[in-house]
Amino acid sequence: RQGGTELPPPGPWTIDPVHSSVAAVAQHLGISSVHGRFTEFGGSIEIAPDDVTKSRVEAVIRAASVDTGNEMRDTHLRSADFLDVEQHPEITFRSTGLAQAGPDRWTVHGELAMHGVVRPVGLDLAYLGTGADPWGGTRAAFRASTELHREDFAMNYNQVLQAGIAAIGTTLKVELDIQAVQGAALPAA
Template identity: 75%
Template sequence: MGLTARIRTRDGWAVGHAVVTLTDASGAQVLRAEADPEGAVHDSTALAPGAYTVIVTAVGHAPAAASALVTASGRAEVGTVTLARQGGTELPPPGRWTVDPAHSTVGAVARHLGISSVRGRFTGFAATVDIAEGDVGRSRMEAVIRADSIDTGNEARDAHLRSADFLDVAAHPEITYRSTGLTAAGPDRWTVHGELALRGIVRPVDLDLALLGSGDDPWGGTRVAFRATAELRREDFAMHYNQVLQAGIAAIGTTLRVELDIQAVRGDAVPSV
């Protein structure tokens, strides 16, 4: 007896917070049940044979309706009900995601001599993303970067960047970022609000974040990919060093563009592959 159903997103993820309501031909509610963490609904309420309407709702998703026929056994098997996320793009399932350093890049770009760019990256970092259930705006991200892991492909330049003129790694070995909020900026884009601690100075920094996709990987895990960018002013973090050329052009630009290409694995551990 009762009702069974599975609630999924378009990408096949379970919607564990969904609420299923069953109404009869007159529109009266005869059953209300909540999906379990796997998106499954199993309710043993005795139902009279006949036609019913199933309405499925979940925070952050558009409502969906389906028809259900209760047989003489008093059972209705609805099957899979698919919910579309409000805003269009499906999100990865909620929970902890751990950034995979082997398949991620934390980079920065600076203007050089006013005519070209110098690119660098940090090779030592760790980060986690906690995707909130229901209200994605409550999601959080934390990252710790080893300041001395800067690599621009030039040893002399890297040594200078590690000095007190720039990163001052002896006094401030870690760069940290902690998000404080998230607002939608499009169907698959968000603005991450957070605080960056660099050289012992904490400043608010927003990231422009784009969701690239998610799915299973060859090692039995589930992955999600993001790309994020931000602009930093060096003077905000007391990096005032510069060399002015004869033409009045600064050797190094006053701003840095941060570029993040991130893969994260569902859970607390990353496979060693």
């Protein structure tokens, strides 16, 4: 397997949602965290051949696929108070630039569209390496994270408790673990 400092081969790569995750963590009651994930997403990566900083990423997440392990909370997250999945069924990310931050670290600049609002977002990206898979293909692995502010995406709902503590934190940590398959098609299984 190639290490994280030798970049993946140029060309198209397809995100494999079966072997990837899109997760988020929010503060709850100011003392603990609630973890959630999106179960339906996909995307593509185009590694530029001559100048890797011109590489591109596009991803789409089905907003209604949010899963925190509690159906009542998930229903509320799908409502107009938060994701408003009836009006805004997709969360999209399109890269606008890539900057090296270390030998295996990058910042992916892009635009995130969520809840009808488009904002610039920077993803802190670690490239983990490339290797063969059991189906005869080549895979690349990435880990990325960012912190979002709910109010930037017009998600202002909150409930203040007697002690003056907000029930839900205003920031959301997003964590991505991505496997991408070289080429445009995914293998079965």
